[in-house]
Amino acid sequence: MQEEASRERKWLLQEVEGLLSFITYPILVVDRFGRVIHVNPAAEHIWRRSQVVLLNQTLQDLVESAKLLEWVGKGKPLRDFPVEMTDGSGKKSPYLCRLHPLFINRKAEGAILQFTEQILETEFEKNRKYVTRYTLEDVRGHSPGIMALKEQARKIAKSDSTVLIRGESGTGKEVLAQSIHQASSRSGGPFVAINCAAIPEALLESELFGYDDGAFTGAKKGGKPGRFELALNGTLFLDEIGDMPPYLQAKLLRVLQEKRIERVGGSESIPVDTRLIAATHKDLEAMIVSGQFREDLFYRLHVIPLYVPPLRERGEDLYDLIQYYMKSFGDRLGKEPKRFTTQAMKCLLEYHWPGNIRELENTLEYIVNLEIGDLVTINSLPSSIRTSQSNGEVQRAAAASAPAYPELSIEQTEEQLILQAVQRFGRSTEGKRKAAEYLGISVATLYRRLSKINRKHPLS
Numbered sequence: 001m002q003e004e005a006s007r008e009r010k011w012l013l014q015e016v017e018g019l020l021s022f023i024t025y026p027i028l029v030v031d032r033f034g035r036v037i038h039v040n041p042a043a044e045h046i047w048r049r050s051q052v053v054l055l056n057q058t059l060q061d062l063v064e065s066a067k068l069l070e071w072v073g074k075g076k077p078l079r080d081f082p083v084e085m086t087d088g089s090g091k092k093s094p095y096l097c098r099l100h101p102l103f104i105n106r107k108a109e110g111a112i113l114q115f116t117e118q119i120l121e122t123e124f125e126k127n128r129k130y131v132t133r134y135t136l137e138d139v140r141g142h143s144p145g146i147m148a149l150k151e152q153a154r155k156i157a158k159s160d161s162t163v164l165i166r167g168e169s170g171t172g173k174e175v176l177a178q179s180i181h182q183a184s185s186r187s188g189g190p191f192v193a194i195n196c197a198a199i200p201e202a203l204l205e206s207e208l209f210g211y212d213d214g215a216f217t218g219a220k221k222g223g224k225p226g227r228f229e230l231a232l233n234g235t236l237f238l239d240e241i242g243d244m245p246p247y248l249q250a251k252l253l254r255v256l257q258e259k260r261i262e263r264v265g266g267s268e269s270i271p272v273d274t275r276l277i278a279a280t281h282k283d284l285e286a287m288i289v290s291g292q293f294r295e296d297l298f299y300r301l302h303v304i305p306l307y308v309p310p311l312r313e314r315g316e317d318l319y320d321l322i323q324y325y326m327k328s329f330g331d332r333l334g335k336e337p338k339r340f341t342t343q344a345m346k347c348l349l350e351y352h353w354p355g356n357i358r359e360l361e362n363t364l365e366y367i368v369n370l371e372i373g374d375l376v377t378i379n380s381l382p383s384s385i386r387t388s389q390s391n392g393e394v395q396r397a398a399a400a401s402a403p404a405y406p407e408l409s410i411e412q413t414e415e416q417l418i419l420q421a422v423q424r425f426g427r428s429t430e431g432k433r434k435a436a437e438y439l440g441i442s443v444a445t446l447y448r449r450l451s452k453i454n455r456k457h458p459l460s
Contacts, residue, residue: 020038020040021040021041023040023042023114024042025042025114025115025116026039026040026042026043026045026046026047026114026115027039027040027042027043027112027113027114027115028043028054028059028062028112028113028115029102029110029111029112029113030058030059030072030110030111030113031109031110032072032073032108032109032110033058034058034059034060034069034072035058035059036054036055036056036057036058036059036062037055037110038055039051039054039055043115046085046115047062047085059072059113062085062086063083063084063085063097064083064084064085064086064092065081065082065083065084065097068081068083068097068099068113071099071111072099072101072108072110072111073108074101074108075101075103075107075108076099076101077099077100077101078097078098078099079098079099079268080096080097080098080222081096081097081098081099082094082095082096082097082118083095083096083097083115085115093117094117094118095115095116095117095118096115096116096117096118096222097113097114097115098113098114098115098116099111099112099113099114100112100113100114116221116222130190130191130192130230130231130234131190131191132178132179132181132182132187132191133178134175134178134179134182135178135179135182135183136150136153136154136179136182136183138175138179139153139172139175139176139179140317140320140321140324141314141316141317141320141321142316142317142320143309143313143314143315143316143317145309145313145314146309146314146317149176149306149307149308149309152306153176153179153180153183153306154183156180156304157180157183157184158183158184158185159304160186160275161275161303161304162256162275162276162277162278162300162301162303162304163177163180163276163277163278163303163304163305163306164241164277164278164279164280164301164302164303164304164305164306165177165277165278165279165280165306165307165308166279166280166281166284166305166306166307166308167279167281167307167308167309167310168281168308168310168356169281169355169356169358170355170356170357170358170359171308171309171310171311171356171357172308172356172357173239173279173281173308174193174237174239174279176306176308177191177193177235177237177277177279178191178237180235180277181234181235181237181275181277184235184275186233186234186235186275188233189231189232189233189234189235190230190231190232190233190234190235191231191234191235191237192227192230192231192234192235192236192237192274193236193237193239194207194208194227194236194237194238194239195239195240196238196239196240196241196242196243196244197239197240197243198240201245204244204245204248205248205251205264206224206226206264207226207227208226208227208228208248208252209226209228209251209255209261209262209263209264210223210224210225210226210228210229210261210263210264211223211224211226211263211264211265211266212263212264212265212266213265214265215263215264215265215266216264216265223263223265223266225263226261226263228255228261228272228274229261229270229272231272231274232272232273232274233273233274234274234275235274235275235276235277236274236275236276236277237277237278237279238276238277238278238279239278239279240279240280240281240282241278241279241280241301242280242281242282242284242287242293243280243282246292246294249293249294249297250294250297252297253294253296253297253300255272256276256297256300256301257300259271259272259273260272276301278301284298285298310353310356311353311356311357311360312352312353315349318348318349318360319345319349319425319434319438321357321360322340322345322348322360322364323437325360325361325364325365326338326364326367326368329364329365329368329369330368333368333369335368335369336374337374338367338368338371338373338374338375338376339374339375339376339440340375340376340438340440341375341376341377341378341440342417342438342439342440343377343378344376344377344378344380344381345438347378347381347385347386348363348381348385349424349438351385363381363382363385366382367380367381414449415449415453417439418435418439418446418449418450418453419453421435421438421439422435422450424438425438432446432447432450
C-alpha cells in the first residue's frame with residue numbers, strides 16, 4: 001500500500017514537472033528552508049545554469065530579497081513582490097515574484113515561485129502620461145461668474161475633499177479640474193482622467209478598479225491596475241459621472257467610504273490615496289427622482305459643488321475670448337492677424353453658442369484656417385452661425401443700413417453702431433478701447449465721433 005502511494009506521488013510529481021516545463025516564465029519550486037527542489041527550462045535560461053546545478057542552490061543564492069524566504073515559511077500567497085535576480089554573468093535584473101504555497105498535512109512545506117521581468121519606468125515616464133496642461137490662468141474671463149468660480153477654486157484646491165463640477169457640455173469642466181489639481185498639494189502626483197460615457201459599460205469597471213490575472217478571457221497576464229491605483233497621490237477626474245451605471249455607482253460609493261478598492265477577479269483590498277473630482281452636464285437631482293442615480297452617492301460627491309456658467313451667461317468675456325483664440329490659432333497655424341468687420345463681430349457676439357467654449361474654439365479655428373485675407377466678414381463665418389435664428393436681428397439691422405432704405409442715413413447708421421458698441425463694452429477707458437476695436441476704428445476717432453454725438457444727444 002505504501003509502495004503504491006509512493007509510486008502515485010512520484011507519478012504526480014512527474015506530471016507537475018511536465019506541466020511546469022511548458023510555462024515560459026522562470027519557475028522555482030523550493031522547500032520551506034528555501035532549498036531548490038525543481039526548476040523549469042525558463043529558469044535554466046534566466047540563470048544560465050543547468051537544472052543539476054540549480055538543484056544544489058538555495059533561494060538566497062539566486063534571488064536578492066531577505067523577506068522572500070519569510071513568505072515561503074508563512075504559507076501565504078504573494079503577488080508582484082519586487083526582487084532582484086542575478087544571472088550567471090553576475091548581472092542583476094529587477095523581477096516581480098508570484099508565490100503559491102505548498103502544504104502537506106495543512107503545514108507549509110514549500111512554495112512555487114514564478115518570476116516576471118519588471119519593466120521599470122522613470123518617474124518622468126510615469127507622470128508624462130498623466131500631466132496637466134491647464135492652470136487657473138487658463139480659466140479665461142472677467143465676468144462676475146467666472147471671477148467667483150476662480151476664487152472658489154483657489155480656496156478649495158488645497159483640500160482633499162471631493163469636488164463635483166457641473167455645467168453644460170463644452171464649458172471647460174476638465175480645464176477647471178486640471179487647474180484645481182495644479183493648485184493643490186497633489187500637483188506633483190498624476191492627474192488621471194476617465195470619461196464614464198466614452199467607455200463601454202462592460203469595460204468601465206476594470207478601467208476604474210483594475211483586474212487580476214485571469215479575471216476574464218483576454219485579461220492581460222499579471223493583471224492590470226485601474227485608474228484609482230494609477231492616480232496614487234494625485235487626482236482622479238471622473239467626467240460624465242451621470243452616465244455611470246447603477247451597479248458601479250454602488251461600488252464607487254464604497255470606495256469613497258472605505259478608501260480601498262478590489263480589482264476585478266481579485267480578493268485583495270488595496271488602499272487608495274487619491275482626490276476625486278467628478279463632473280457632469282446632467283441634472284443629477286432629476287436622475288435621483290427617476291432612480292437613475294444614487295442619492296447617497298450624490299451627497300458623497302456633492303461635498304464641494306462648483307458651477308461653470310455657459311458662454312451665453314458671460315457675454316462680457318466673449319470679446320476677449322475671441323481675440324485670445326484668434327491670436328492663439330493664428331500663431332499655431334502661422335497665419336497673419338485678422339480683423340473682423342463690424343457685422344461679423346456683431347454676429348459672433350450675439351450668437352447664443354449652444355456648444356459653449358468648445359464651439360467657439362472650433363469656429364475661430366475654422367475662420368483662421370479658411371479665411372485667406374486679413375479681414376473676416378460675415379461670409380467668413382460658418383453657415384450655422386450666419387443662418388441661426390438668434391442672428392435674425394443682426395441681419396435685419398445690416399439690411400436696414402443698406403442704400404435700399406434711404407430713410408436711415410449713413411451718419412445715423414454710424415451713430416447707432418457707435419452707441420450700441422459703447423453700451424455693450426461700457427464707458428470706461430478699457431470699454432472704449434474694445435468698442436473702437438470692435439468697430440474697426442482708432443480710439444482717437446471713436447472719441448471724436450462720441451464728442452460729436454454727445455453734442456446732439458448726450459449718452460445716458
